[in-house]
Amino acid sequence: MAADNRSLIDLPKLNLESVLMKLPLPSLLVCCCVSMSLLNLIKNDSNFAQMYFAKSESQLMIHSSLHSNFHLIDLDADTSPAFAELVEINPSFNLPLHGFEVTHSCNGLVLLENCNLDDDVHRCMVCNPVTGEYITLPESTVLSRNATCAFFYCPISNQFKIFRAFHRVYRPSPNFESLLDVDPDPEPDPLIELDLSSESTASDGNGVFDSDTHTEDSHSDTDTDTDSDSDTDSNYSESDAMGEFFLGGSDSWESLDNLPFSPLTIYSPCYLDNATHWLCGDESVQNLIVFFHFETVQFGEIPGPAQMTKTHAILPDHVNLVLLDGFLSIFDNYSREAKFDAWKMKEYGVKDSWTREFVIDTTAWGVYGLYYSFKPAICRNNGEVVMVSGNGYIIFHDLLKKRGRIVRHPALELPSTAVAHTPSLMSLRNVIRGSNMVVLNVSPRFSQSDLNSRNYLELSTAFSELETADH
Known part of the structure; x- marks a missing residue:
């Protein structure tokens, strides 16, 4: 007994x-x-954490910029009508601070960024939302605009690395006018770099930078909004692009010379073989795709499909890089109306190896015009591609069986980001062991009842391309 x-x-x-x-x-x-x-x-137990992570698949992480929490969606959740009309999403986690946005996830860790136009300082944090641990990285000594990051964490070496591309910003000297009054003969440079060792304007938590909208000349005389006011206080040239590199545990950022592209021209990051790849619209770069390799700390570029030009590289709403079956791939719904062409590079770096692997007929989804707002987020091992839309929908499209389902997630209706994230139980303290970095904690589970109404999935409809073709 x-x-x-x-x-x-x-x-x-x-x-x-x-x-x-x-x-x-x-x-x-x-x-x-x-x-x-x-x-x-x-x-x-770090051994258990490593074993659990090794068998885990990427899930869909939805982060609302209006709240410091995210929803981790189990992509295997049964959303069939026979199961339930609504499927609650658990768990949902807190993130450390308002004003920071989730931009990247790699091997269980998340990078959060804040770009504040008031002080031209780009701030970063690394977080494990499952354990509720986070660290604030040292600030750069260089003022910046249009910052774009790439994030890499290697569980084997237990190190994370960050690459940051940005435009260097200069501020007018506060004593410039008085200097001209005293000695008008010399020609001093009125633009000097701000010393970040002095006190700077604190973030108000709402200044998350949108690199698609703030590209105007900094000499604007208008004062109709905060952003234009901020621009009059600083100067930067879009040709003055810089790069910095950060190794987890370091005390400062390392400057990288000869940044080969403008940070405003790259988007749709995709990680493959210790490197981050982007589509690049910079005309000074010959090829469609550029990359940064974290081990060699070097840049490179590779060609896209022969049918694609630089025009495709400036269409973030229509052309995106993804990893499909372990191969670098491009999903394109610009070239053909109401269809996604899925291109796969079967031999890395070889232009002639690009093959149109799949064609997704979006008319099967049954919602006219809906395909315009969808972006691929995850290509799963079971043959499904998961696409997300800002109007509250997630599409699961089986590339082989040509069928799927549309699921509604209310949190997507808010300003939000969606990234692939593999949850990890590894403590952040193990990652930065031996460094001077301080690990802080936030409660890993949220308890705000007003957010619960957005914490569910709801089946909208099922579809089949084959049935659509028969009709």
């Missing part, structure tokens, strides 16, 4: 780990509340 009353925690460790390894993340987090022994195994 005593044997029948044994609890889960009485199992040998190997058997217990085998059981826990099969649990989804929400159930695993519930187990942390059962006993200290389970908590220590799940959240404090």
Whole structure:
């Protein structure tokens, strides 16, 4: 009888780990509340964390810029009508600070950025939202605009690395006019770099920079809005592009010379083989795709499909880089109306190896014009491509079976971002061990009831390209 009353925690460790390894993340987090022994195994055992991460698949992370939380969506959740009309999304996590946006996710860690036009300082944080840990990175000594980052974390070396491209900003000297009155003969440079060691304007939490809208000349005399006021206080040239590199645990950013492209011309980051790739519309760059390699700290470029020109590289709403079956791929719905062409580069760096692998007929979705607002977020191992839309919809499209479903997620109706994220139980303290960085904590589970109404999925419709063709 005593044997029948044994609890889960009485199992040998190997058997217990085998059981826990099969649990989804929400159930695993519930187990942390059962006993200290389970908590220590799940959240404090680095070997278990590595094994759990190795078997995990990427999920869809929706972050609302209006709230410091994100929803992690289990893409295997059953949203069929027979299961439930609404499917609650658990877990939902807090993020550290308002004013920061999720921009990248890599191997369980998340990069958050804040670009404030009031002080021209670009700030970064690295966070593991599952454990609720985050660190604030040192600020650069260079003022910046139009910052674009790439983020890489290697679980094997246990190091994260960040590349940042931006336009260098100069501010007029506050004593420039008085200098001219005293000595009019010399020709001093009125633009000097601001010393960040002095106090700077604090972020108001709302100054998240949109690189698509702030590209006007900084000598504007208008004062109709805050952004134009800020521009009159600083100067930058779009030809003065810089790059910086940060290695986790360092005390400062390292300057990179000879940035080969403007940060305003790159978008749709895609990670492959220790490198971040972007589509690039910079006319000074010959090829369609540029990359930065984190191991060699070098830039490069590779060609796109022969059918694509630089025009395709300046259409972030229509052309996107993704990873499909482990290959660098492009989803294009600019070249053909109401269709997505999925191109795959079967031999890395070889232009002639680009092949149109799939064609997605968006008319099967049953919503006219809806395809214009969709972007591919994840290409899954089961053959599904997951696309998201700012009007509140997520599409699961099976590329092989040519069918799928449309799911509604209300949080997408807010200003939000969606990235692929693989949840990790690895403590951020292990990642920065031996450095001077301070790990802070935020409650990993939110408890604000007013957000619960947006924390669900709802099946909208199912579709089939084959059925559409028959009709």
